[in-house]
Amino acid sequence: MLKIENVHKTFNPGTINEKKALQGINLTLESGDFVTVIGGNGAGKSTLLNMITGVYPVDCGTIEIDGINLTKMPDYKRAKFFGRVFQDPMMGTAADMQIEENLALALRRGKPRTLLPGITRKERAMFRELLAALDLGLENRLTSKVGLLSGGQRQAITLLMATLQNPKLLMLDEHTAALDPQTAAKVLELTDQIVNRDKITTIMITHNMKDAIAHGNRLIMMDSGRIVYDVSGEEKQRLTVPELIQKFSESGGGMLSDRTLLQS
Template sequence: MLDIINVQKTFNPGTVNEKKALNGINLHLDDGDFVTVIGGNGAGKSTMLNMIAGVYPVDCGSIIVDGVDVTKLPEHKRAKYLGRVFQDPMTGTAADMQIEENLALAARRGQRRTLRSGITAKERKEYQELLKILDLGLENRLTAKVGLLSGGQRQALTLLMATLKKPKLLLLDEHTAALDPKTAKKVLDITEEIVAKDSLMTIMITHNMADAIRVGNRLIMMHEGRIVVDVKGEEKKKLTIEQLLQLFEASSGSQFTSDKVMLSK
């Protein structure tokens, strides 16, 4: 379960650059919910994920993951509950470390890092099996440096790392946006597969409306730091892009304008 209760965030308060990024967000997710998030630039999508992950502190409100109030926990302590994949393929992995070392780091998320060996022979075998599922030929390159991989391979690996230790909540911040369409589709397929396998509670930001409608069991649309559209279950399955735009206009009182989103519909 995830509960976001009246979370607000203003960047650079009291300056000319003041920006109200989150304007009282309330959101409740049940275990196994897969929510897609869309919205224009500056709508607060990424800020919302960053608030959940603890990248910046909130101004007010609280965030409760699986019954634990994480609002005041630092980022590295919240990581125990969260799996994260970022927009930039460079962000999610350590380029100068081997594939297996990256996975081993992720396997110890939420644990004390001791003086035991950083990776065991047993783990190596497990990782090889896991990488086979990705079907990207990485299973035979365990000791290759991650920096040598393509963006798509890195995102797939990051996804595997984020879910290696089953997270309470998986946060995907436009994780296919930096990839070419074919690779993006492949990474999205892998995402659906992994999420379905463990029925992970997931929040996925995307700029692709068709994906947002097709994937997951719930869709929210953000505008000026608020959630303005929230569609679930059967209603979401029948949703079309035109309906979605109408819903958006009706509740936000403005036209939906985002070149990136419109171009990719």
């Protein structure tokens, strides 16, 4: 369903700050795939997601989703295909707007924004139900400003917003990395729940090797803008953390961050 062919991206070409962020990425995802992505700092993981969502244009290569060529489509038009949760809990929500307004915005992704009410009574009831399912006590705070919530709560709401209308592809960019371990576990559990329930094709970047192994049906390792290891199915299920670290050093980069090692 997602087809990435020979995508290259270099930042600041021709200067001393030149950074070859992606050097020929080829990746095909099947519908329902849950891919975890690991790699050292600067391996190109986030850049890959930015290319898919169109934050920056690609230098060359093509990106397709369900046969639709996205390569030249502006980011806000592509948005209807995607849900995305960022590492920073501040990024995915509008802090000055109410919880229900944020959800209503996400519900209208890819639809024309008219002069009809921004939120209807029916939607409000639906939001209340969805929030109750999160079990964070947010169902009675629909009109609270999102800025008043904790990082974990905001991340849970962002996740809800990202999956509200069944995206073709859900992208999680270390979405639990900024949370305390307990909250991170909870958000991750929620992620599994939603992804499994709606069978959403998902890419999850993580620094945590255990999580990378425990979640999803496929694992990709990136280094210096390339995919250096790609494993799925039973082989992935059998993978252990030491093996993964071994692969990491073999990949030539060996740029394991302290954080990755500590969390392993």
